[in-house]
Amino acid sequence: MSVGVVIVAHYKLGDEFLHALRLIVPDAPEFQSVSVEPDQSVDTMREAIARALKAAEQGQGVLVLTDMFGGTPSNISLSFLDEHHVEVVTGVNLPMLIKLATLREERPLDDLAAFIKEYGQRNISLAGELVSEGQS
Amino acid sequence: MAAELRVERAFTIRNELGLHARPAGRFVSIASRFAAEIWVGKGDEWVSGRSVLSILSLAAGPGTELRIRAEGVDAEAAVEALGVVLAATLEELPAVEGGPKAD
Numbered sequence: 001m002s003v004g005v006v007i008v009a010h011y012k013l014g015d016e017f018l019h020a021l022r023l024i025v026p027d028a029p030e031f032q033s034v035s036v037e038p039d040q041s042v043d044t045m046r047e048a049i050a051r052a053l054k055a056a057e058q059g060q061g062v063l064v065l066t067d068m069f070g071g072t073p074s075n076i077s078l079s080f081l082d083e084h085h086v087e088v089v090t091g092v093n094l095p096m097l098i099k100l101a102t103l104r105e106e107r108p109l110d111d112l113a114a115f116i117k118e119y120g121q122r123n124i125s126l127a128g129e130l131v132s133e134g135q136s
Numbered sequence: 137m138a139a140e141l142r143v144e145r146a147f148t149i150r151n152e153l154g155l156h157a158r159p160a161g162r163f164v165s166i167a168s169r170f171a172a173e174i175w176v177g178k179g180d181e182w183v184s185g186r187s188v189l190s191i192l193s194l195a196a197g198p199g200t201e202l203r204i205r206a207e208g209v210d211a212e213a214a215v216e217a218l219g220v221v222l223a224a225t226l227e228e229l230p231a232v233e234g235g236p237k238a239d
Contacts, residue, residue, distance in 0.1 A: 024161035098188045
């Protein structure tokens with residue numbers, strides 16, 4: 001997959017997501033993570049995100065995954081939409097990261113972003129419903 | 137030799153936690169080395185052998201019998217290698233190369 005991936009999230013959420021991803025998919029490609037801390041200035045956050053985008057860019061654009069719409073990591077990531085080839089998907093979860101790490105086919109950035117948003121939503125389940133489905 | 141080979145074989149889950157995330161991840165990593173189409177089945181339910189979450193959705197506990205089906209030129213080798221993952225305990229899981237993939 002030649003679209004780069006960057007997680008931007010509060011504290012070390014992104015690092016820990018990547019930690020868990022690597023436990024499950026040890027040969028996952030290298031994804032970037034940016035930790036947004038409450039005592040950082042907006043400039044510091046923007047610089048960290050810009051560095052991560054640069055590190056992730058392989059010529060096909062970068063998919064930015066943030067932890068929550070409306071939070072500062074999301075809001076600052078959105079400010080890169082105009083100046084960089086990026087798409088921002090909010091509400092990152094581990095299924096999304098596992099899927100991105102194991103995709104075989106290459107997809108253009110906008111297509112990949114739409115797919116992974118839908119994939120993340122589809123993989124939120126209510127365990128009780130799964131059990132009753134299995135019994136029917 | 138036929139170009140399209142179809143191989144299907146059953147394996148029993150020995151991992152004491154069942155087929156959980158790490159073995160499912162290992163299964164998909166190893167499946168990616170093969171050209172064959174790969175499915176995993178529990179009873180009548182078949183899922184793609186290339187999706188960690190789909191494999192997890194089978195909720196295969198210890199002792200469950202799963203079937204691996206592969207279609208393609210390297211189907212035999214694929215079923216052989218992936219059967220090892222299904223039948224392995226956590227300690228026995230075959231290693232995959234860690235770290236970032238080379239460009």
